[in-house]
């Protein structure tokens with residue numbers, strides 16, 4: 001499958017690398033306003049292919065996107081230490097205004113996978129600017145937060161993250177909702193697993209895990225300036241689900257009507273992802289508190305989008 005990546009910075013470069021190492025793509029085109037950056041990133045990633053999967057990796061202009069089935073949008077500014085994702089909206093919406101028409105001219109049948117932050121509002125922006133059906137504009141959303149939740153909970157329970165099922169829903173950001181009521185390991189509800197393992201999920205433990213998940217980006221940005229490996233893994237996972245028509249359930253962002261009333265917003269819910277994008281949205285049975293928090297998250301995103309998007 002041919003994948004385009006617009007924005008060959010930390011996220012775009014790491015995503016190209018994850019795509020070739022996992023075999024999710026057999027052709028990757030990197031496009032960036034800084035042409036030299038894209039060329040260097042493509043060359044570096046190409047050199048990883050003998051250790052992963054054969055793939056053509058190159059840089060170029062938008063004209064090289066012809067035939068791309070998925071285009072990843074990672075162009076834009078990242079957060080500075082202490083900055084929230086929502087503070088990036090104005091700058092990154094402007095970038096998408098320049099990028100999206102060029103993408104669609106070259107690859108009119110592509111699916112868009114949005115990574116730039118604030119990713120939920122940027123998914124709404126991409127949907128509006130592209131005019132594509134909602135199911136063909138997928139935000140990485142909380143796929144990363146869900147991975148963080150699974151990793152942190154697994155660490156506490158002493159079990160492999162792949163054996164933990166636990167979702168983060170709503171905004172990829174400060175108002176996200178960790179769904180403790182549905183968390184499970186090996187098919188056993190997390191509280192019961194924790195008791196059996198002698199590692200109870202006390203209020204303190206839950207608060208610590210919540211902080212580890214919700215504040216992860218802030219900590220990593222303080223430590224190394226930006227985050228990129230986690231999201232690159234998440235995007236490669238989405239691309240693989242599309243390329244292999246997996247119908248995998250992933251927490252990704254898409255424009256949804258009606259959540260909490262008012263204008264449509266994009267936010268994350270568990271969604272079935274396959275060849276044509278989002279095939280179905282699932283509505284998990286949340287506790288009353290989680291449902292309220294999810295509606296609050298939708299309201300925060302609606303407010304951030306303002307009347308404009």
Ligand SMILES: NC(=O)C1=CN([C@@H]2O[C@H](COP(=O)(O)OP(=O)(O)OC[C@H]3O[C@@H](n4cnc5c(N)ncnc54)[C@H](O)[C@@H]3O)[C@@H](O)[C@H]2O)C=CC1
Nearest residue numbers: 007008009010011032033075076077078115116117226231
């Ligand atoms: N969704 C998620 O979970 C995550 C999202 N991000 C977001 O991804 C975005 C990119 O982050 P980084 O790669 O760290 O930033 P970066 O600054 O390393 O890379 C951004 C790239 O976009 C390019 N660019 C800017 N304007 C452009 C335009 N008009 N046309 C083409 N290229 C353009 C820049 O030249 C630069 O190479 C940020 O908005 C960041 O917040 C980062 C990590 C996780």
Ligand SMILES: CC(=O)C(=O)O
Nearest residue numbers: 085117144216217227
């Ligand atoms: C930067 C960002 O959105 C993250 O790592 O969660």
